[in-house]
Amino acid sequence: MDCKIIVAMHKSCEVPVDPMYFPLQVGAAGKDVLIPLNRKEPVARDDTGENISEKNPSYCELTGLYWAWKNLQAEVIGLVHYRRYFERQDFSDGLYHLPIDDILSEAEAEELMERYDIVVPKRQKYYIETLYSHYAHTHYREHLDVTREIIREQCPQYLDSCDRIYRQRYGHMFNMFLMRRELVDKYCRWLFPILEELERRIGGENLSAFQGRLYGRVSEILFNVWLEEEKKQGKTVFEVACIYIDKINWRRKIISFLRAKFLGKKYERSF
Incomplete structure (x- = not known):
């Protein structure tokens, strides 16, 4: 099975040294x-x-996904980040490994693809927030409102799922996945026209560099x-x-989460 995971x-x-992983410089233009x-x-x-490399400041890792969709020939395509990977499945050796050595192997990926259609990160739970309210508190709610309107116009059969996902208190985040090429093609044919129309309607020129990454963030919910x-x-x-290569400042992340929820302080940095 020809499997390539974009990093x-x-x-x-x-x-990673595993040949399944395909490191890709995103936002490489210039x-x-x-x-x-x-x-x-x-x-x-x-x-x-x-490619759409020049859109990386607002599309984030999606410029890598677009490139893979248009240029990479592989039976199975995945997407991860240089700081965040899928974790390996076999810990039977009982030994300590560096994080970069504890990631999903090619053999494990192939086995999963033989059994399942789509591999995603474990759900991230927000407990006191829905996906919609969390985005509204940390970014700008109109991004999701306009997105819903575009879905209603372009693909109304997805509207019920959109409303349900907006109300969920968990999601499969980070734009990470593993699936066969035909599903990647189906997803990208659906996703990018929505984002292009969203970009046409709201732009983003007046946002900070951090908040300007909105199309990458909206796509996490769209996924x-x-x-x-697809489950239906x-x-x-x-x-x-997921396994994180760099340490996460959980204290700062939790405090920022609560400040956004209760004090209206929007995010302006990563954690």
């Missing part, structure tokens, strides 16, 4: 080549072939909408835990 990256770091810390050759770039429809059609979905 979206924008700075030099260690990359940038110098990117050489991983554990390699001597630069990685592939998302400004080659058919859940699309996934809901009988597609099987399997959740895999």
Whole structure:
């Protein structure tokens, strides 16, 4: 099985040695080549072939997804980040490994694809927030309101799933997945026209650089909408835990979450 998982990256770091992983410099347009810390050759770039590399400041890792959709020939395509991967499934050796060595292997990915249609990150729970209210408190609610209107106009059969996902208190986030090429094609054909219309209607020029990443963030919720429809059609979905290569400042993240919820303080940095 020809399986390739895009590793979206924008700075030099260690990359997996497993040949299944395909490091890709996202937002490469106008940038110098990117050489991983554990390699001597630069990685592939998302400004080659058919691409939207210049949209990376607002589309985030989606410029990598677009590039893979248009240019990468593989039976199975996945997307992860240089700081966040799917965790390996076999811990039977009982040994300690560095995080970069505890990621999903090619053999495990192939086994999962033999059994399931779509692999996603384990659901992230918000408890006191819905996906809609969390986005509204940390970013701007009109982004999701306009998105819903576009769905109503372009693909009204998804509207019920959209409303349901907006009300959920959990989601499969980070724009991470693993699925066969035909499903990637179906997803991208649905996703990018919605984002293009959203971009046409709301722009984003007056937002800070952090808040300007809105199309990448909205797509995290849209993925859940699309996934809901695929499950209705009988597609099987399997959740895999994420492993973080860098440490997360959980204290700052939790405080910022509560400040956004109760004090209206929107996010202006990552954690």
